[in-house]
Amino acid sequence: xxxxxxKNNIFSISEYIELLNTVLVGxxxxxxxxxxxxKKSTKGHVYFSLKDEKGSxxxxxIWGYYYKICxxxxxxxxxxxxxxxxxxxxxxxxxxxxxxxxELKGEGELKKQYDQLKEKLEKEGLFKxxxxxxxxxxxxxxxxxxxxxxxxxxxxxxxxxxxKIKFIDSRVEGxxxxxxxxxxxxxxxxxxxxxxxxxxxxxxxxxxxxxxxxSVIREIVDYPCPVIAGLGHHEDEPLFALASDYSxxxxxxxxxxxxxxxxxxxxxxxxxxxxxxxxxxxILNEVNKKIxxxxxxxxxxxxEINSKKVFLQNLNNNLFTDFLSLIKEKKEKxxxxxxxxxxxxxxxxLSLGYSILRKDDKLIKSINEVxxxxxxxxxxxxxxxxxxxxxxKRK
Amino acid sequence: MTQKxxxxxxxxISSLSSISDWFQNQKxxxxxxxxxxxxxxxxxxKEAKKRLAEVENEFEEIKKDL
Numbered sequence: 001x002x003x004x005x006x007k008n009n010i011f012s013i014s015e016y017i018e019l020l021n022t023v024l025v026g027x028x029x030x031x032x033x034x035x036x037x038x039k040k041s042t043k044g045h046v047y048f049s050l051k052d053e054k055g056s057x058x059x060x061x062i063w064g065y066y067y068k069i070c071x072x073x074x075x076x077x078x079x080x081x082x083x084x085x086x087x088x089x090x091x092x093x094x095x096x097x098x099x100x101x102x103e104l105k106g107e108g109e110l111k112k113q114y115d116q117l118k119e120k121l122e123k124e125g126l127f128k129x130x131x132x133x134x135x136x137x138x139x140x141x142x143x144x145x146x147x148x149x150x151x152x153x154x155x156x157x158x159x160x161x162x163x164k165i166k167f168i169d170s171r172v173e174g175x176x177x178x179x180x181x182x183x184x185x186x187x188x189x190x191x192x193x194x195x196x197x198x199x200x201x202x203x204x205x206x207x208x209x210x211x212x213x214x215s216v217i218r219e220i221v222d223y224p225c226p227v228i229a230g231l232g233h234h235e236d237e238p239l240f241a242l243a244s245d246y247s248x249x250x251x252x253x254x255x256x257x258x259x260x261x262x263x264x265x266x267x268x269x270x271x272x273x274x275x276x277x278x279x280x281x282x283i284l285n286e287v288n289k290k291i292x293x294x295x296x297x298x299x300x301x302x303x304e305i306n307s308k309k310v311f312l313q314n315l316n317n318n319l320f321t322d323f324l325s326l327i328k329e330k331k332e333k334x335x336x337x338x339x340x341x342x343x344x345x346x347x348x349x350l351s352l353g354y355s356i357l358r359k360d361d362k363l364i365k366s367i368n369e370v371x372x373x374x375x376x377x378x379x380x381x382x383x384x385x386x387x388x389x390x391x392x393k394r395k
Numbered sequence: 396m397t398q399k400x401x402x403x404x405x406x407x408i409s410s411l412s413s414i415s416d417w418f419q420n421q422k423x424x425x426x427x428x429x430x431x432x433x434x435x436x437x438x439x440x441k442e443a444k445k446r447l448a449e450v451e452n453e454f455e456e457i458k459k460d461l
Binding site: 316320323324327330331333334337338340341344345346347356363 | 404408411412414415418424426427429430432433436437439440443444447450451454458461
């Protein structure tokens with residue numbers, strides 16, 4: 001299409017460069033080379049050239065905003081990889097490569113940058129964050145990639161304490177992740193959280209570079225709640241982890257940290273529950289013992305009362321029996337006397353046919369006491385017979 | 396009579412016992428005196444029986460209360 005337009009039209013220089021730049025937008029690429037001729041404008045834009053072993057040179061520019069995000073301090077001689085698009089600058093007619101991302105190339109450079117940044121941030125006191133994770137955290141902000149297994153592991157290892165998880169998907173590897181991470185952290189600033197969790201799984205040494213990016217690190221400098229990094233690392237701990245309030249080696253370790261106070265609470269509750277039950281059982285046993293003791297005392301008392309009752313009853317019965325015996329004895333005595341008196345009654349013989357003789361009211365006991373013709377009284381059982389002595393006869 | 400009423404059961408039995416002894420010890424009973432003793436004894440027996448009956452009744456009442 002472009003070829004037809006170019007072939008059939010005559011353009012002004014400006015028109016042609018404009019068209020050219022439109023075409024060049026499609027030539028996004030990553031180029032690597034050694035940095036030369038660095039110029040930094042007051043607005044923060046950085047102009048430099050990249051050169052390769054064959055001596056080819058590419059003029060480059062990176063706008064202040066992107067340069068800042070890259071978190072690098074470009075120096076001459078550095079080997080870098082720049083991502084961007086080529087563009088022709090109209091007023092000069094020169095081709096330049098507009099970089100939107102710069103990454104360091106080579107172990108030595110990376111290490112050097114790491115050490116320099118670490119020293120710089122240390123001097124600024126950025127590694128002194130020590131916000132304490134509140135007990136029983138609930139509102140958790142999580143930044144990681146949704147495509148990895150990390151987020152699933154993280155969620156699976158969190159115990160069922162009704163955590164309110166707010167998740168923002170972000171790339172966590174490669175220079176492209178820088179912008180994602182910065183915007184995610186910024187977004188979480190607007191949300192009330194108990195802590196911010198930034199996690200990623202294991203990876204190659206270079207894959208952690210994004211967490212050594214100054215701009216990313218500066219996003220958490222004055223972060224209002226504790227930041228927990230669960231990044232893992234090889235030799236050097238990512239500077240982001242050093243700048244965080246808590247740094248643990250794996251996402252699972254982050255969940256342990258979050259679960260910890262809840263687990264302790266559950267343990268304490270269980271312990272207290274156990275203690276309450278034990279104490280209650282102890283009290284119950286004591287009460288039961290007292291009841292048992294009281295029951296025994298009551299039983300003893302009851303037995304004692306029954307014993308006294310029996311004693312009194314026996315006493316009563318004995319008293320009655322003894323008294324009845326006494327009455328019987330008295331009765332028998334009286335009956336005995338009654339019989340005896342009956343037997344001794346001088347009138348008793350009268351009923352048998354005997355009689356008592358009296359002369360002048362005096363008993364006649366001998367024949368010598370009477371004479372013929374004497375008047376005498378014969379007392380019989382039922383009366384007196386007046387008599388006169390007809391004769392006497394001695395035995 | 397006054398003398399009998401004042402006597403308790405034991406005294407009455409004791410008197411009866413004395414009368415009984417009296418009869419036992421007489422070689423020759425004076426009928427007149429014997430009769431007098433019999434009368435006294437009869438009266439004592441009657442009174443003692445009455446008194447014993449009273450005691451028995453009282454005792455039954457006490458038993459009921461218990």
